[in-house]
Amino acid sequence: MISIEHLDKQFASVHAVNDISLQAQRGEIFGLLGPNGAGKSTTIRMINNIIRPDSGTILYDGLPFSDSIRNRIGYLPEERGLYQKARILETIVYFARLKNLSNAEARKRAEMWLLRFNLAGSERRRVEELSKGNQQKVQIIIALIHEPDYLILDEPASGLDPVNQETLRDIVDEQRAAGRTILYSTHQMELAERLCNRIALINRGKVVLSGTVDQVRDGHAGNVVRVEFQGDGSFLRTLPQVLDADMDANYAELRLLPDVSINDLLPHLIDRIRISKIERVRPSLKSIFIDTVATVEREEKMLEAERRPKSGPYNNDRFREGAR
Amino acid sequence: MNRGRIGAIARWEYLQKVRSKGFIISLLLTPLIVILSTVLPAYFADQPPDSTVAIGVIDRTGLYFNELKQSVEANDKLPDGNPAYLLANYLPGSRPYDSALALADRDALAGKIEGVILLWDSAGTPRVDYRSISPNNVRVINNFGRSIRKLITGRRLMAAGIDTALYSRISKDIDVEPVKISKSGKAESTGFLQTFFTAYACCFLLMFLVLTTGQSLVRSLVEEKTNRIMELLIGNCTPQELMWGKLIGLSGLGLTQMVIWVILGLGFATSFATQGAGVIASLKGVYAILPLMLTYIFLGYIFYAALFIGIGSLVTNEQEAQVTTSVLTMALVLPIFVALGVIQNPEMPYLKILTYIPLFTPSMMMIRAVTKMPSVGEIIGSIGVMVLATSLVVWAAGKIFRVAILLYGKRPSFREIIRWLRTE
Numbered sequence: 001m002i003s004i005e006h007l008d009k010q011f012a013s014v015h016a017v018n019d020i021s022l023q024a025q026r027g028e029i030f031g032l033l034g035p036n037g038a039g040k041s042t043t044i045r046m047i048n049n050i051i052r053p054d055s056g057t058i059l060y061d062g063l064p065f066s067d068s069i070r071n072r073i074g075y076l077p078e079e080r081g082l083y084q085k086a087r088i089l090e091t092i093v094y095f096a097r098l099k100n101l102s103n104a105e106a107r108k109r110a111e112m113w114l115l116r117f118n119l120a121g122s123e124r125r126r127v128e129e130l131s132k133g134n135q136q137k138v139q140i141i142i143a144l145i146h147e148p149d150y151l152i153l154d155e156p157a158s159g160l161d162p163v164n165q166e167t168l169r170d171i172v173d174e175q176r177a178a179g180r181t182i183l184y185s186t187h188q189m190e191l192a193e194r195l196c197n198r199i200a201l202i203n204r205g206k207v208v209l210s211g212t213v214d215q216v217r218d219g220h221a222g223n224v225v226r227v228e229f230q231g232d233g234s235f236l237r238t239l240p241q242v243l244d245a246d247m248d249a250n251y252a253e254l255r256l257l258p259d260v261s262i263n264d265l266l267p268h269l270i271d272r273i274r275i276s277k278i279e280r281v282r283p284s285l286k287s288i289f290i291d292t293v294a295t296v297e298r299e300e301k302m303l304e305a306e307r308r309p310k311s312g313p314y315n316n317d318r319f320r321e322g323a324r
Numbered sequence: 325m326n327r328g329r330i331g332a333i334a335r336w337e338y339l340q341k342v343r344s345k346g347f348i349i350s351l352l353l354t355p356l357i358v359i360l361s362t363v364l365p366a367y368f369a370d371q372p373p374d375s376t377v378a379i380g381v382i383d384r385t386g387l388y389f390n391e392l393k394q395s396v397e398a399n400d401k402l403p404d405g406n407p408a409y410l411l412a413n414y415l416p417g418s419r420p421y422d423s424a425l426a427l428a429d430r431d432a433l434a435g436k437i438e439g440v441i442l443l444w445d446s447a448g449t450p451r452v453d454y455r456s457i458s459p460n461n462v463r464v465i466n467n468f469g470r471s472i473r474k475l476i477t478g479r480r481l482m483a484a485g486i487d488t489a490l491y492s493r494i495s496k497d498i499d500v501e502p503v504k505i506s507k508s509g510k511a512e513s514t515g516f517l518q519t520f521f522t523a524y525a526c527c528f529l530l531m532f533l534v535l536t537t538g539q540s541l542v543r544s545l546v547e548e549k550t551n552r553i554m555e556l557l558i559g560n561c562t563p564q565e566l567m568w569g570k571l572i573g574l575s576g577l578g579l580t581q582m583v584i585w586v587i588l589g590l591g592f593a594t595s596f597a598t599q600g601a602g603v604i605a606s607l608k609g610v611y612a613i614l615p616l617m618l619t620y621i622f623l624g625y626i627f628y629a630a631l632f633i634g635i636g637s638l639v640t641n642e643q644e645a646q647v648t649t650s651v652l653t654m655a656l657v658l659p660i661f662v663a664l665g666v667i668q669n670p671e672m673p674y675l676k677i678l679t680y681i682p683l684f685t686p687s688m689m690m691i692r693a694v695t696k697m698p699s700v701g702e703i704i705g706s707i708g709v710m711v712l713a714t715s716l717v718v719w720a721a722g723k724i725f726r727v728a729i730l731l732y733g734k735r736p737s738f739r740e741i742i743r744w745l746r747t748e
Binding site for chain 1: 326328329332333336340344547551552553555556558559560561730
């Protein structure tokens with residue numbers, strides 16, 4: 001279990017992490033979601049002890065960070081690369097040695113993993129000879145090879161083709177089943193929805209939403225209808241019954257006014273588009289994500305507009321008040 | 325710090341670099357260039373010609389041709405017993421001077437003769453010119469110069485009625501043999517060249533050691549930053565472990581290069597008997613002060629390596645890396661030039677001041693130690709300065725390294741660096 005309490009980190013001009021608390025349990029995949037620059041990577045760097053927090057604590061199964069805990073963390077950074085001239089097997093073995101694995105054991109496990117990722121036979125090839133996707137597989141192997149108790153994956157699937165994304169999903173799920181604590185940071189909401197047990201949505205350095213995926217979706221249930229259709233649906237967002245719309249080419253998620261039913265809505269659609277399906281749904285993580293981030297930004301702008309005459313352009317309080 | 329990890333990093337850095345093409349090429353190419361540019365031209369200039377060379381002579385004085393021909397053809401022999409030079413008289417009594425000169429020039433241009441020796445008289449003083457397509461042929465000028473000088477001197481002695489044998493006995497050259505007085509009371513003769521060689525060898529040793537290690541340090545840091553390896557590394561070890569691992573591994577690289585060069589150098593020197601003897605003799609001279617030399621090399625090495633680490637970790641791309649290494653290289657090479665003055669006069673006050681500037685201390689002290697051993701106070705003082713400066717640079721480099729390796733895109737301002745130094 002990784003438990004983070006009141007974590008805080010301020011850089012020269014940015015409050016990167018603002019009082020974040022969260023707990024990732026053993027045997028679960030904890031999704032760390034949020035837009036670019038939300039503070040996810042800073043949080044992850046603090047968990048890896050790469051940078052120190054200004055305040056707050058991070059405990060690993062109740063213990064503070066130490067050298068032996070470093071060896072029990074597997075980390076796949078978002079900014080990642082390998083020595084281009086080095087050979088593949090020796091690269092994996094090097095990083096495994098840094099994790100205190102013996103040479104023989106590191107070799108054995110590396111060969112096993114290369115086989116699993118369809119890279120058997122590439123042991124003696126140089127890293128630069130591999131495609132980007134295959135280099136990424138090597139990096140994933142490096143994160144896993146020492147069987148870490150804590151697995152921290154920052155956008156692990158980006159750059160992988162669908163087949164390898166599935167392989168990665170299977171592996172992450174195996175790791176969860178083996179009782180590891182997994183922190184999974186991503187922008188891919190559909191993936192998070194399918195894979196994660198619990199999530200925390202981070203925006204501007206604060207946790208704005210958290211809980212199990214079901215809890216989060218139920219909490220945002222509201223009056224949402226999903227319409228699948230053919231034709232030009234662009235008028236949907238302008239209907240007076242519709243508060244908000246997440247539009248696609250042939251489906252739309254519509255948030256309706258509280259007392260509007262499907263029956264009330266249908267007459268306005270029936271002549272203008274060809275409806276193949278209409279149902280009441282829970283919102284997807286993606287629409288919750290967009291909705292939450294957009295709301296925070298809207299509120300902030302309003303607050304800032306109100307305040308501008310009185311105080312300076314920059315005020316940290318707006319983060320606290322702007323969040324839900 | 326975890327020693328296993330430092331060892332793993334050191335091993336990795338060493339093996340990755342020692343097998344790289346760049347290292348192997350510079351390992352072999354550098355000594356080759358040194359040998360090609362210094363030793364070989366001198367060696368070949370000393371070699372006797374392999375076939376007889378024809379030389380024309382225009383003797384306007386009419387006094388020397390026959391004697392010159394006799395002495396040169398009798399004394400300068402090829403290894404197979406044939407004369408090295410054949411002399412042709414271009415000014416027999418029948419031919420006017422102008423056409424003799426024109427003929428000789430024509431023959432020289434056509435390659436029939438190597439050149440023409442022109443003997444003439446200018447207001448009672450004999451003059452000698454050598455005309456040739458390659459008039460700076462050292463061997464010809466030396467050989468003929470010597471023979472002609474002897475002939476002319478002989479004529480003058482005869483004219484003055486002095487016995488030639490007596491003259492050569494009383495005019496024999498007297499060499500001054502430099503003998504260095506040492507504390508042991510044993511006087512040892514020392515050549516200027518040997519002193520020069522020993523001190524310079526030690527300075528160059530330090531310089532190449534620092535250069536090889538420093539350059540690969542900066543280059544490996546740039547690679548890890550631009551390829552985004554750093555984040556992965558720092559997730560696996562502490563910055564201090566990374567710094568020491570790199571320092572140890574790449575020092576090994578510098579030492580490997582050094583050992584191979586020293587072996588090549590000694591092997592080369594001993595295969596050339598005359599120069600080799602000098603080298604071996606000068607090594608004996610250094611033996612007694614070897615511990616002192618090694619102390620300065622060690623301190624100087626750590627000092628410069630830490631400078632490379634501190635400044636190198638701030639670098640974010642290949643161009644900056646090049647600028648950084650060349651500036652530091654200049655700081656390294658400078659004392660070697662300054663040191664020239666030390667050999668001539670170790671007591672100059674400004675040289676004494678330079679001794680206490682840490683950038684120069686090791687080189688200055690090493691050169692002063694072989695020319696005139698500084699007082700015990702100066703030795704202790706300079707080592708003290710070096711230890712202090714080195715500790716300071718190592719401390720600062722560690723602090724800067726810790727933060728700077730995580731900066732990929734932007735270079736920090738001077739103010740930021742000062743702040744890093746202040747943070748705990």
